[in-house]
Amino acid sequence: MRKIPVLGALLLTACVTxxxxxxxxxxxxxxxEIIKDIQGITPQKTEPKPKASLTDWQMTAFKxxxxxxxxxxxxxxxxxANLNIDSPxxxxxxxxxxxxxxxxxxxxxxxxxGIQADGFLAVRDAASVPLKDRNxxxxxxxxxxxxxxxxxxxxxxxNGHPEWATQIKSxxxxxxxxxxxAGWWYQSSxxxxxx
Amino acid sequence: xxxxxxxxxxxxxxLTATALDDVSLNVGTIESRGWKLEGIQIALTDLANxxxxxxxxxxxxxxxxxxxxxxxxxxxxSSFTWQNNELLCTQGRAHVRxxxxxSPAANFSFHIREKHSTLKLTDLQLADGTVSIDAExxxxxxxxxxxxxxxxxxxxxxxxxxxxxxxxxxxxxxKLNASGSHALIxxxxxxxxxxxxxxxxxxxxxxxxxxxxxxxxxxxxNKGLWQWQSHSRFNGGALYIEPFYxxxxxxxxxxxAQGNWSDKNKRAEIKSASYKHATALALSGSAIVKxxxxxxxxxxxxxxxxxxxxKLSALYLKPFFEQTALEGLTFAGTINADFSIIQxxxxxxxxxxxxxxxxxxxxxxxxxxxxxxxYWSNDEIFNRxxxxxxxxxxxxxxxxxPSRLLFLSRASSFRLLEKTHLPFLGGEIAINLLGWQAKKxxxxxxxxxGSLNNISLEQWSKALNWTPLSGTISGNIPRVEYSNKTxxxxxxxxxKVFDGDIKITQLASSGLFTDFPKFYSDMxxxxxxxxxxxxxxxxxxxxxKLSGFVRQLYMENWHPVTFFAWLGTPDxxxxxxxxxxxxxKNIASIGGGGASDILSRSFLSIFETFGYDKIGLGCYLHDGxxxxxxxxxxxxxxAIITGGGLPRIEVIGYNPRVDWNVLMERLKRISASDEVIIx
Numbered sequence: 115m116r117k118i119p120v121l122g123a124l125l126l127t128a129c130v131t132x133x134x135x136x137x138x139x140x141x142x143x144x145x146x147e148i149i150k151d152i153q154g155i156t157p158q159k160t161e162p163k164p165k166a167s168l169t170d171w172q173m174t175a176f177k178x179x180x181x182x183x184x185x186x187x188x189x190x191x192x193x194x195a196n197l198n199i200d201s202p203x204x205x206x207x208x209x210x211x212x213x214x215x216x217x218x219x220x221x222x223x224x225x226x227x228g229i230q231a232d233g234f235l236a237v238r239d240a241a242s243v244p245l246k247d248r249n250x251x252x253x254x255x256x257x258x259x260x261x262x263x264x265x266x267x268x269x270x271x272x273n274g275h276p277e278w279a280t281q282i283k284s285x286x287x288x289x290x291x292x293x294x295x296a297g298w299w300y301q302s303s304x305x306x307x308x309x
Numbered sequence: 310x311x312x313x314x315x316x317x318x319x320x321x322x323x324l325t326a327t328a329l330d331d332v333s334l335n336v337g338t339i340e341s342r343g344w345k346l347e348g349i350q351i352a353l354t355d356l357a358n359x360x361x362x363x364x365x366x367x368x369x370x371x372x373x374x375x376x377x378x379x380x381x382x383x384x385x386x387s388s389f390t391w392q393n394n395e396l397l398c399t400q401g402r403a404h405v406r407x408x409x410x411x412s413p414a415a416n417f418s419f420h421i422r423e424k425h426s427t428l429k430l431t432d433l434q435l436a437d438g439t440v441s442i443d444a445e446x447x448x449x450x451x452x453x454x455x456x457x458x459x460x461x462x463x464x465x466x467x468x469x470x471x472x473x474x475x476x477x478x479x480x481x482x483x484k485l486n487a488s489g490s491h492a493l494i495x496x497x498x499x500x501x502x503x504x505x506x507x508x509x510x511x512x513x514x515x516x517x518x519x520x521x522x523x524x525x526x527x528x529x530x531n532k533g534l535w536q537w538q539s540h541s542r543f544n545g546g547a548l549y550i551e552p553f554y555x556x557x558x559x560x561x562x563x564x565x566a567q568g569n570w571s572d573k574n575k576r577a578e579i580k581s582a583s584y585k586h587a588t589a590l591a592l593s594g595s596a597i598v599k600x601x602x603x604x605x606x607x608x609x610x611x612x613x614x615x616x617x618x619x620k621l622s623a624l625y626l627k628p629f630f631e632q633t634a635l636e637g638l639t640f641a642g643t644i645n646a647d648f649s650i651i652q653x654x655x656x657x658x659x660x661x662x663x664x665x666x667x668x669x670x671x672x673x674x675x676x677x678x679x680x681x682x683x684y685w686s687n688d689e690i691f692n693r694x695x696x697x698x699x700x701x702x703x704x705x706x707x708x709x710x711p712s713r714l715l716f717l718s719r720a721s722s723f724r725l726l727e728k729t730h731l732p733f734l735g736g737e738i739a740i741n742l743l744g745w746q747a748k749k750x751x752x753x754x755x756x757x758x759g760s761l762n763n764i765s766l767e768q769w770s771k772a773l774n775w776t777p778l779s780g781t782i783s784g785n786i787p788r789v790e791y792s793n794k795t796x797x798x799x800x801x802x803x804x805k806v807f808d809g810d811i812k813i814t815q816l817a818s819s820g821l822f823t824d825f826p827k828f829y830s831d832m833x834x835x836x837x838x839x840x841x842x843x844x845x846x847x848x849x850x851x852x853x854k855l856s857g858f859v860r861q862l863y864m865e866n867w868h869p870v871t872f873f874a875w876l877g878t879p880d881x882x883x884x885x886x887x888x889x890x891x892x893x894k895n896i897a898s899i900g901g902g903g904a905s906d907i908l909s910r911s912f913l914s915i916f917e918t919f920g921y922d923k924i925g926l927g928c929y930l931h932d933g934x935x936x937x938x939x940x941x942x943x944x945x946x947x948a949i950i951t952g953g954g955l956p957r958i959e960v961i962g963y964n965p966r967v968d969w970n971v972l973m974e975r976l977k978r979i980s981a982s983d984e985v986i987i988x
Contacts, residue, residue, distance in 0.1 A: 145674060202825075202827060202865065203867060205825070206820070206823070206825035209825055209866065210847070212630075239513075240512055240513025240514070240518070241475065241509050241511070242515040245516055245518055245547050245548075245549040245554055246547070246549075246554050248513065248516070248549055248550075248551070248554070249551060249552040249553075249628045249631060250631055252551070252552075253631035253632040254631075254632060256632070257632035275611075289688075304582065
């Protein structure tokens with residue numbers, strides 16, 4: 115029997131699979147960008163420094179190999195998939211959420227609200243919220259959650275894959291927690307923890 | 310009849326062999342119509358003395374319904390009589406036991422007879438307070454009076470577990486008079502005084518902090534239909550009843566109501582109710598509430614009066630405005646309103662407002678000194694006209710002078726009934742047609758037709774804090790309609806301004822009434838007089854004409870996202886073309902070029918104005934970047950001004966791509982600087 119070269123097999127499978135699945139890494143990047151923007155955190159741009167350990171001939175060899183691979187694997191497919199996060203609906207939701215964040219912030223800090231495991235906000239203990247703030251906290255949380263849901267769907271729609279909304283939601287769920295500021299509460303394994 | 314289960318054991322005892330001191334009798338159990346006395350022992354003591362003492366000890370006394378949860382134990386009656394069909398204890402001590410409550414020994418007396426029994430307990434200790442109970446049974450009838458004083462609510466909490474309420478502090482005093490027959494309560498009067506009560510439900514939707522409240526409820530049961538009256542005064546502390554938050558300030562909040570209630574029909578009829586919150590709100594009327602699966606306001610006719618709409622809106626409207634487009638709005642003035650509700654929906658409203666004001670933290674609208682009467686009904690054929698007049702109206706930064714509207718409001722629509730002239734910035738806005746139709750979960754439908762007459766651009770630019778403009782603006786706006794999220798024009802909008810005209814076509818918009826409106830338009834600009842346009846402009850004076858266009862303008866939230874615009878000297882313009890030195894310098898700085906440096910260093914700086922042949926600048930905005938173009942291409946850029954006459958000047962832009970925000974900043978800087986320094 116004729117053997118298919120291992121490299122060839124890898125290349126063939128790579129061709130088929132790259133763009134079919136949900137671009138998880140790109141979604142994470144997009145989620146971070148959106149969340150940081152909403153929460154007014156300016157991301158610090160760090161330039162990746164090239165490794166200096168490769169000698170010139172090694173670099174040349176890698177470049178040649180890279181061009182050879184590109185002949186088989188279309189560059190368009192090999193390119194890192196990006197998620198489009200620019201549509202009127204997304205811009206609108208981001209603008210609303212950004213302006214709401216100023217009102218939410220003190221309640222995050224006071225621990226009245228927290229991020230649930232599904233990425234939605236919850237009033238952690240309704241009874242602990244001062245009476246005069248209680249209605250506002252409830253309304254803020256409800257409005258924010260509705261917008262988060264709409265945002266996930268809007269991103270999915272903007273990328274021509276409305277069915278991605280659930281995956282976008284779960285990607286965001288982790289990123290909301292990751293981007294939470296120190297002292298904020300989040301839910302993990304069913305219990306509330308403070309960051 | 311008193312049934313005695315006699316396990317009578319007579320015990321005679323003597324401390325000494327010579328005298329008989331005590332005689333005791335173990336009776337066992339006595340039962341009479343729900344009353345049950347167990348472990349009865351009657352003793353005749355001090356036989357040597359006269360009179361001898363008859364004492365009774367009972368292990369347990371159980372009471373008939375509805376007091377069957379309450380037992381008295383370790384009863385010791387030091388003054389006791391037992392005659393035929395009659396037991397009397399006038400002085401006793403007993404411990405109270407119920408499922409939830411154990412009291413230390415309290416004073417106790419009872420009188421059990423064939424047809425009339427009484428029980429009295431005083432100085433019962435309950436949750437750091439005292440309770441007395443006075444119960445009487447006559448035939449089938451009974452009555453009870455419970456008087457509790459300064460009971461600690463936090464301790465009460467421990468007795469009622471699990472509870473839907475969480476009581477954290479405060480004292481409760483109450484008096485309950487109730488009477489009935491068998492297990493049926495026929496009437497009761499409850500007077501309660503809550504002092505500094507802090508309580509909330511587990512879900513936090515109802516809560517009180519340091520609440521002081523006096524309340525009295527009277528109710529009579531008429532074959533299952535309860536007739537009731539209640540009076541409540543909220544005197545201190547804070548109350549949260551979702552979504553309202555109320556604080557009792559100096560003037561208290563009161564609720565008086567009366568009506569009937571049938572648990573069988575799951576229906577409460579409030580025949581009259583009156584709620585008064587100082588000057589903020591007086592609400593009275595009648596209502597029918599059903600609560601079968603959910604609570605439904607079946608019918609209500611209410612009258613509302615407020616001498617302080619500001620307070621009313623802050624307390625009772627703001628909670629509903631949170632996180633909606635109405636957030637930030639407050640009202641002031643006075644209001645008298647009558648309204649009807651059927652099946653949870655408003656069906657009719659009449660409201661008269663005086664000294665009415667609307668203020669908005671987002672400064673979208675401001676009304677001062679409004680007066681009018683608004684009639685509204687959900688009936689599609691309702692036709693009673695409403696009026697509303699104001700002294701001052703401001704939409705965003707634009708003030709509209711005093712005027713009056715005559716309109717019809719019914720169901721979800723609004724229609725102006727007569728042509729209206731609104732004084733606006735020295736001129737007027739004439740409204741020939743105006744209509745509004747609200748749509749469920751959609752943008753409303755709106756139509757408008759009117760004209761602008763002699764509106765002062767100087768006042769306009771001042772109001773919007775723009776660079777001062779001069780001249781007036783007039784124009785005809787044919788029918789503009791906004792429906793299905795689309796703004797459409799029945800013709801063109803023609804505006805006469807700066808001696809020229811601007812034609813607006815292809816007007817479209819979506820989400821016009823959201824906080825993220827999108828707006829599309831094309832514009833044609835013809836022969837604007839630059840002298841008028843730049844007359845009061847800090848930009849610097851220019852004479853000549855200006856024509857051009859803005860095509861495919863797309864704005865989001867009133868910020869341009871894309872467009873292709875050109876403004877320049879028309880080809881057939883034969884007017885005088887002069888441009889001031891300041892304007893040259895400013896135009897040069899738009900492109901970020903170095904023309905101004907050349908100018909300031911050159912001999913040309915001695916001239917005040919220059920002749921020019923053509924002036925023109927275009928911008929194709931895309932992705933936040935403005936691709937600039939000028940009148941003519943030049944080897945390294947584009948000419949914004951080409952020279953004509955003497956002294957001749959040419960301004961060349963070298964920077965074809967400018968960030969839109971940077972461009973706006975430059976324009977702002979130009980319009981903000983009054984002086985141009987030429988060295």
